[in-house]
Amino acid sequence: MPKFVLQHKDPFTQARAGVLQTDHGDIETPIFMPVGTVGTVKGIHREQLENDIQAQIILGNTYHLYLRPGMETIEAAGGLHGFSGWNRPLLTDSGGYQVYSLADQRKMTEEGAMFRSHIDGSKHLFSPERVMDIQRSIGADIVMAFDECTPYPCEYDYAKKSMHLTHRWLKRSWEHFHSTEPKYGHSQALFPIVQGSVYPDLRRMSAEEVCQYDACGYAIGGLSVGEPHADMYAMTEEVCSILPTEKARYLMGVGTPENILESIERGIDMFDCVMPTRNGRNGMVFTREGTINLRNKKWERDFSPLDSELSPNYSKAYLRHLFASGEMLGPMLASLQNLRFYLWLVQQARKHILEGQFHLWKASVLPSLNRRL
Secondary structure: EEEEEEEEEEEOOOOOEEEEEOOEEEEEEEEEOEEEEOOOOOOOHHHHHHHOOOOEEEEOOOHHHHOOOOOOHHOOOOHHHHHHHHOOEEEEEEHHHHHHOOOEEEOOOOOOOEEOOOOOOEEEEEEEHHHHHHHHHOOEEEEEEEOOOOOOOOOHHHHHOOOOOOHHHHHHHHHHHHOOOOOOOOOOOOOEEEOOOOOHHHHHHHHHHOOOOOOEEEEEEEEEEEEEEHHHHHHHHHHHOOOOOEEEEEEOOOOOOOHHHHHHHHOOOEEEEEHHHHHHHEEEEOOOOOOEHHHHHHHOOOEEEEEEOOOEEHHHEEEEEEHHHOOOOOHHHHHHHHHHHHHHHHHHHHHHHOOOHHHHHEEEHHHOOOOEE
16 A cells, blocks of 8 residues: 655654655655646646656546546556556546536535536536545546535535535545455555635544544645635644644645745645646746746847756747747746746755755745746
């Protein structure tokens, strides 16, 4: 089974460095996972992910893969590893967030979530058991328990009711997952998910509940859905004060570079977010000097590298030209730079945690993360 090994704790913060061991390779934490929703990270070749970005793990989406290409195709290919050719670790979410986003096309019941496909309007039921079966078929190394993601803002009574539903679904997910076997010869691990919106007592209650399950890691869901960053950090602190120190902690769907460093400081090990590729497709680029909007005219004659270390071979002027011309290479190169930057950021965080200097490094790098060039 996948296993998390805690290697070092920062002496001045709650930041940690560890290794999540899986049959498809070791994942050094803190780690950022590029999002490959439908089995591909948008606009990025697998060889670039492996050799250039050096991604250690990528994320696939249960909801989208279930609808297209479907489990029969994925099983015939030997799982998502075989289908996509990605031979490093994979993580799949539960589909709970996508069901949450279909507010006008789904119905929540004790049994599960009934929803209509965004592709053809067909009706489907996601129960905890069904979601476990789907994730067995996809074959990810790390899979998520089925949960309900609450919106923000969310009334306390609804958040509490939803949290208890997530806990009951967790019990069913756990029992069904452990009554079935992996399909492709490698082991899989199930992460429970902590919910509770922005209410500290609910977050503590949920964290205590999931700790009853001896998982190799735990996820924190229902954040980065519109709440103030201060609330996100406060809820992260509440949960991390309860989750076992020796287990991995995954903050789902987060976030900006600053969000990631602030969350690492509070004890988070794993992150995913569509921001690097989504922003890249729209001409917003993260660099070590600050954030660039490539659509601005100011870059028209700027022939300096996009990022002297991470993208030294392309100039800002050239990237601006590609976007102005509607050339598809522009979004691809911008997405590539953003993913390089995110992986560089967590690699640097890990390096400075191991050196006992994370707090000093974080203070030195934050001004450039917030700088608009």
